[in-house]
Amino acid sequence: MIEDVEVTCPACWExxxxxxxxxxxxxxYTEDCSVCCRPMLVRLEVAPDGDWQVDVQAEND
Structure with a gap:
């Protein structure tokens, strides 16, 4: 199942x-920000009941 989610880049705040x-x-996994191109660590957590959340942080943290 594919989902779109909005996050705030930890480098440029967009x-x-x-x-x-x-x-x-x-x-x-690491993904580059589409605005500033800086790498960020994306953490996707999927629970057994189907709930999910996404957290991002700067790659160098």
Whole structure:
């Protein structure tokens, strides 16, 4: 299941859209901000009941 989510880039503070794949379960990966191109760590947590959340932080933190 693919979902779109809006997050705030931890480097430039712009609101950006990410597309996450919930069918793969929880994951952590690096993605570049579409505005400032700085890398950020994206953490996707998918619970067994289907609830999910996304957290982002600067890659160098």
């Amino acid at each position: 609101c950006i859209a990410l597309t996450v794949d919930l069918s793969e379960g929880s994951a952590a």
